[in-house]
Amino acid sequence: GQARNRIGRLHADGSTDTIFNPGANNVVRALAVQADGKVVVGGAFTTLGGQARNRIGRLHAAGSLDTPFNPGANHFVTALAVQADGKVVVGGFFTTLGGQPRNRIGRLSSPTAALQDLQVDTSGKIVTWRRGGSSPEVRRVILEQSLNGVTWIGIGAATRVAGGWQRTSVSLPTGLLVYVRARGFASSGYFTGSESVYESVRAVFLPTDVTTSVSGFAVSAEAGSVVSGSVSYRNVGVATAQGVGYELTLPAGLSGVTVGCNNGVTASYGSGTGVVTFSGTPGVLSSGGGFSCTVSYIAPSGGQVSVASRVRTTTYQGRNQAPDSARVTTVIRPTVRINDVSQAEGNSGTTAFTFTVTLSGAAVTAVTVNYATANGTATTPADYTATSGTLTFSTGQTSKTVTVNVAGNTVVEPNEKFAVNLSGATGATIVDSQGAGNILNDDGPVLRITDVSQAEGNAGATAFTFTVTLSPASTGTVTVNYATANGSALAGSDYTAASGTLAFIAGQISKTVTINVAGDTVVEPNETFVVNLLSGATGATIFDSQGVGTILNDDRPVLRITDVSQAEGNAGTTAFIFTVTLSPASTGTVTVNYATANGTATTPADYTATSGTLTFSTGQTSKTVTVNVASNTVVEPNETFAVNLSGATGATIFDNQGVGTILNDDGPVACFTYTNNTGSQFINLDARCSTGGVVRYEWDFSFEPGNPDLIRTTPLATWEYGFGASGTITLRVVTATSLGASTSLPFP
Numbered sequence: 001g002q003a004r005n006r007i008g009r010l011h012a013d014g015s016t017d018t019i020f021n022p023g024a025n026n027v028v029r030a031l032a033v034q035a036d037g038k039v040v041v042g043g044a045f046t047t048l049g050g051q052a053r054n055r056i057g058r059l060h061a062a063g064s065l066d067t068p069f070n071p072g073a074n075h076f077v078t079a080l081a082v083q084a085d086g087k088v089v090v091g092g093f094f095t096t097l098g099g100q101p102r103n104r105i106g107r108l109s110s111p112t113a114a115l116q117d118l119q120v121d122t123s124g125k126i127v128t129w130r131r132g133g134s135s136p137e138v139r140r141v142i143l144e145q146s147l148n149g150v151t152w153i154g155i156g157a158a159t160r161v162a163g164g165w166q167r168t169s170v171s172l173p174t175g176l177l178v179y180v181r182a183r184g185f186a187s188s189g190y191f192t193g194s195e196s197v198y199e200s201v202r203a204v205f206l207p208t209d210v211t212t213s214v215s216g217f218a219v220s221a222e223a224g225s226v227v228s229g230s231v232s233y234r235n236v237g238v239a240t241a242q243g244v245g246y247e248l249t250l251p252a253g254l255s256g257v258t259v260g261c262n263n264g265v266t267a268s269y270g271s272g273t274g275v276v277t278f279s280g281t282p283g284v285l286s287s288g289g290g291f292s293c294t295v296s297y298i299a300p301s302g303g304q305v306s307v308a309s310r311v312r313t314t315t316y317q318g319r320n321q322a323p324d325s326a327r328v329t330t331v332i333r334p335t336v337r338i339n340d341v342s343q344a345e346g347n348s349g350t351t352a353f354t355f356t357v358t359l360s361g362a363a364v365t366a367v368t369v370n371y372a373t374a375n376g377t378a379t380t381p382a383d384y385t386a387t388s389g390t391l392t393f394s395t396g397q398t399s400k401t402v403t404v405n406v407a408g409n410t411v412v413e414p415n416e417k418f419a420v421n422l423s424g425a426t427g428a429t430i431v432d433s434q435g436a437g438n439i440l441n442d443d444g445p446v447l448r449i450t451d452v453s454q455a456e457g458n459a460g461a462t463a464f465t466f467t468v469t470l471s472p473a474s475t476g477t478v479t480v481n482y483a484t485a486n487g488s489a490l491a492g493s494d495y496t497a498a499s500g501t502l503a504f505i506a507g508q509i510s511k512t513v514t515i516n517v518a519g520d521t522v523v524e525p526n527e528t529f530v531v532n533l534l535s536g537a538t539g540a541t542i543f544d545s546q547g548v549g550t551i552l553n554d555d556r557p558v559l560r561i562t563d564v565s566q567a568e569g570n571a572g573t574t575a576f577i578f579t580v581t582l583s584p585a586s587t588g589t590v591t592v593n594y595a596t597a598n599g600t601a602t603t604p605a606d607y608t609a610t611s612g613t614l615t616f617s618t619g620q621t622s623k624t625v626t627v628n629v630a631s632n633t634v635v636e637p638n639e640t641f642a643v644n645l646s647g648a649t650g651a652t653i654f655d656n657q658g659v660g661t662i663l664n665d666d667g668p669v670a671c672f673t674y675t676n677n678t679g680s681q682f683i684n685l686d687a688r689c690s691t692g693g694v695v696r697y698e699w700d701f702s703f704e705p706g707n708p709d710l711i712r713t714t715p716l717a718t719w720e721y722g723f724g725a726s727g728t729i730t731l732r733v734v735t736a737t738s739l740g741a742s743t744s745l746p747f748p
Contacts, residue, residue, distance in 0.1 A: 007041065009063070020063035022049035032080035032088065032186075033137035035164075036112070037061030040069075040088055042077030056080075056090065071098035071108050082186070084198045086110035086134030110134040117164075118182050118200040124172040127155070129182040129200060130164040136198055138184030141165040145172060146179040149201075158182065178204045210234070210241045210285055212309040214328040221299045222333050222429045223360045226256065228297075229328065231309045234290035241285045247310040248276040248293070254305070256298035260728045260744040263291040264702060285313075294744065302334035302361020302398075334359040336369055337432035338402075338422055344442040346408030350385070353406050355420050355435040357391055359398045359428060367393040367427035371402050376417035378439050383407055384418055393428075406439055414446050414471065414543045415439060445474045448544035449482075449513075449533055455554035457519030461496070466513045466531050466547040470504050470540060478504040478539035482513055487528035489551055494518055495529055504539075517551055527551045553652075557586050560655035561594075561625075561645055567663045569631035573608070578625045578643050578658040582616050582651055590616040590650035594625050594643055601639035601662055606630055616651075629662055637669050638662060638691055668692030670733045670743040672715075681723060683747070687715035687731055692741075696734040702727035703747070 002008075002016045005023035010016060030042035039059045041048060048057040049065030055077045058069035079091035088108040090097060097106035115132035127143055143155040158165035165182070172178050184198040210233070217229030231248055235241050248267070250257065252274035259267040259276055266279045282289065295307060310325040337360075341353045359367060372388035373380065380386040384406045391400040402420055420435040450467045470478055483499035484491065491497040495517045502511040513531055531547040560583075564576045582590055595611035596603065603609040607629045614623040625643055643658040671689035676682075687697050699710035699717060703725040710719055725747070732742040 006043070006045065022059050022063045022065065024048050029076065029078045030080040030092075032082045034082055034086070034133075035115070035131040035135035035137050036133055037137075038066060038134070040080050040082065042073075042080050042090065042092065044076045055092070055094065068111070073097050081196050082134065082136030083107075084116060084135065086112060086136075116198075116200050118180065118202045120170075120172070120180055120202060120204045124204070125170050126166065126168050127158070127170050127180060127182070128161070128164060128166045129158065129184070131184075132163060136184075136186050136196070138165075138186045138198060141182055141184045143167055143170070144181045144183070146181070147173075147176065149179045152181060155180075172204065176205070180204055209236045209324075210244060210290075210311050210313055211236055211324045212246075212311045212326050214307050214309055214326040217307060217328045217330050220331045220333055223299050223301050223335050225299050226296055227299050227305070227330055228294065229307065230292055230294050231307065231326075232290065232292035233309070233311050234292075235285040235287055241313045242283075243313055244281075244283055244285045245312045246278055246281050247308075247312075248278070248295075249308050250274045250276070250295070250297065251305055254297045254300065256296070258296050258746055259293050260730075260746055261291055261293035262730075265291045265293070266702060266727050267293055299330070299332045300361060302332050302359060302363055304329050304331045304364050306330075331364050332361070334361045334363055334367070334398075334428050335431040336360075336367070336422065336425055336428045337430070338371075338420060338435035340436040340438065342438035342440060344440045345383075345406050346442070347410050348408045350405040351408055353384075353404045353437050353439075355402045355404070355437070357400045357402060357422065357435075359393060362396045362398055363393055363427055364395065365427050366395065367425065369425040369428065369430065370423045372421055372423070373404055374419045374421055376419055376436075377414075378406075378416035378418040378437070380418070381407075383416055383439060384437070402435075404437060406437070413441055413541075414448060415441050441471075445470050445472055445478065445540040446543040447478070447480055447533060447537060447540050448542075449531060449547035451548045451550070453550035453552060455552045456517050457554070458521050459519045461516040462519055464495075464515045464517050464549045464551075466515070466549070468502055468511045468513065468533065468547075470509045473507050473509045474504060474539055475506055476539055477506065478537065480537040480540070480542065481534040482531055483534060484515060485530050485532055487530055487548075489517075489527035489529040489549070491529070494527055494551060495549070498531075513547075515549060517549070521555050526553055557582050557584050557590065557651045558654035559590070559592050559645060559648055559651050560653075561643060561658035563659045563661070565661035565663060568629050570633050571631050573628040574631055576607075576627045576629050576660045576662075578627070578660070580614055580623045580625060580645065580658075582621045585619050585621050586616060586650055587618055588650055589618065591648065592645050592651070592653065593647040594645055596627055597642045597644055599640035599642055599659075600637075601629075601641040601660070603641075604630075606639055606662065607641055607660070625658075627660060629660070636664055637671070637689075638664050664691045668694050668733045668735050668740040670731050670741040672729075672731045672743070672745070674729060674745065674747070676748055681720050683719045683721060683729070685717040685719065685729075685731075687717075687733070690715060690731075690733045692733070693735045694733040694740065695736050698732040698734060700730040700732070701725075701747070702730070708732070 006028045007024050009020040024045035025047040026045040028043040032040040042056050046054055051065055054072040056073050058066040060066055073094040074096040075094040077092040081089045091105045095103055112134040116135055117130040119128045141158040143158055144152040145155055146152045158167045181201045185195045212233050214231050221227045233246050257269040261267050264280045267276050269276050306329040308327040338355055338357045341355055368390055370390050373386045384404055416439045418437045422430050422433045448469055452464045452466055456462055481501050484497045495515055498515055529549045533542050533545045562579045564578055568574055591613055593613050596609045607627055639662045641660045645653050645656045669691045672687040675684045697712045698708035700708045728744050729747050730744040733740040
């Protein structure tokens with residue numbers, strides 16, 4: 001529907017390419033497209049793209065004239081073909097071509113290089129034929145393979161991609177020399193309608209592949225934790241490998257290293273060298289053959305641990321190959337702690353309290369940790385200057401200090417405390433988060449009295465013994481008067497009033513005051529009275545003047561909480577309901593606080609933390625606490641958390657902790673221990689720690705023939721072995737619905 005003089009171009013949908021409009025002043029009879037998109041044009045024209053061209057010319061991909069290309073012919077050009085090297089074969093009625101005598105046929109050189117490259121990727125699955133420059137454009141490509149270069153088998157058609165043609169999901173034989181051929185087809189004549197064929201051939205050898213891999217080891221781990229993973233050696237090719245050797249190394253001097261292998265292979269770690277020595281490894285490895293090992297170790301104090309494996313062979317189908325290797329490095333996060341500091345405050349100015357923050361080992365990457373002071377009995381700014389900040393340990397550093405300035409004075413006072421707290425560590429794990437600063441009084445002795453809390457008893461009198469201390473000891477005599485006073489407990493009916501004077505001679509630091517409390521069988525609240533140190537002490541200063549005596553009612557009802565054990569479920573949450581009972585019922589109100597606490601189960605991943613207060617009205621004997629446990633489908637051991645009771649009023653807590661056991665219902669977990677009877681040939685096996693509905697226990701001993709060697713329906717078993725036996729004990733647990741799980745331990 002648009003004007004075009006003898007030549008034009010359509011889009012794939014049939015619409016006119018409005019950009020491509022070179023125009024010719026006479027018939028166009030032949031076209032040849034190069035791989036770079038340029039178009040060679042032949043015909044009866046003398047003008048092409050608005051410029052003089054005698055019967056032959058070339059256009060850029062956008063339609064503009066390629067001005068350097070101007071050979072010319074003295075008569076019609078009716079056929080064009082681009083060779084693989086970019087040269088153009090021309091046919092027609094001419095007798096002169098490019099200014100040279102040529103009767104009806106000739107060939108033109110191209111200043112632009114022809115680019116053709118046939119490649120097969122290392123997997124043998126992707127074949128790519130790259131074409132560019134003045135190479136002839138082809139309209140379809142087929143791929144073929146041959147083992148002798150004579151007889152060819154079709155692979156399939158290739159698809160056009162940027163810069164050429166490609167076919168994926170190709171399957172070529174491994175361990176053999178294979179020829180791969182790409183054949184491209186292009187129209188070659190105006191009159192005949194025939195095709196020209198362009199081809200490239202490449203010889204490919206895909207060797208059999210014995211590989212090793214290291215997997216499962218954590219990218220980083222905390223110092224002192226157990227790190228584990230697996231190492232495998234496998235022939236993933238189709239041909240048998242000969243003379244296969246295996247290597248595995250870890251750093252020397254690691255602790256707790258275990259290496260357990262399958263398929264009859266045993267291994268031992270040499271602490272002095274870090275080399276793992278294998279026994280029973282196959283020297284000839286057929287297709288699909290190999291073995292794997294589980295490796296574990298205790299993470300050192302810092303640095304990094306590399307587990308490196310290597311496999312070597314002498315032949316792959318008679319061809320020498322480079323060895324394969326694998327390595328995984330785990331960065332060990334060191335632990336960080338802070339020390340305590342105790343020293344005198346001084347009489348004036350400030351005294352520097354220097355805390356040392358240390359790493360368990362040198363860090364591989366920078367470690368940071370925040371610090372901040374916090375009040376105890378010492379407060380800021382009166383006793384010390386608050387400080388906070390961030391410590392940064394560069395690579396290799398293991399120690400930093402935090403300095404807190406403590407105010408000196410001449411006030412007689414007790415020893416006081418403040419803290420330096422660590423938080424927000426990166427690159428390390430905090431194992432001691434608080435450094436205690438103990439400010440020692442150096443200004444004179446002080447007196448203090450303790451509190452006493454105990455049951456009254458059911459008859460007679462119970463002695464409540466209060467301790468009065470002097471710190472530090474005096475070089476002279478110190479005296480202080482004391483006297484009891486009522487609280488909710490009354491002198492005469494609940495306790496016997498007392499008063500007097502305590503005398504500390506030189507060097508003495510402790511005296512006692514005994515108050516007799518009357519025992520009874522009356523259910524009543526706890527009651528208190530006090531022992532006061534009276535003003536007017538000689539030779540010392542009273543710092544704590546009052547000792548509180550708490551008479552605990554031992555005649556009241558008791559509280560206890562049940563344990564709960566049930567499956568977690570697979571989705572949502574499961575309610576674990578703990579029952580708190582009061583026995584006997586009280587004639588008054590009873591309250592008790594409750595709060596969850598982590599065990600092996602942690603919040604919020606495994607359960608939702610909760611806390612609160614239960615109130616028993618008169619006559620009530622039972623209350624419940626509900627904890628929502630997160631359901632999942634992860635196979636894991638049973639886990640526990642706790643619900644703790646505290647702060648009861650009107651009753652005594654008899655059982656203060658309810659244990660919640662989250663039973664794994666997502667699949668079995670294999671677990672066992674064993675003991676070797678000294679002087680005998682018997683192993684005692686105990687798999688009672690296995691979970692998940694186990695119905696059968698299958699035991700395999702690498703040092704004994706057979707697999708499995710022992711099958712039991714109960715978790716306890718005994719096995720007799722030959723003297724000198726060593727290797728690996730493997731347990732597989734089987735459920736009613738699955739083959740279950742397995743685990744291994746070295747023996748002995």
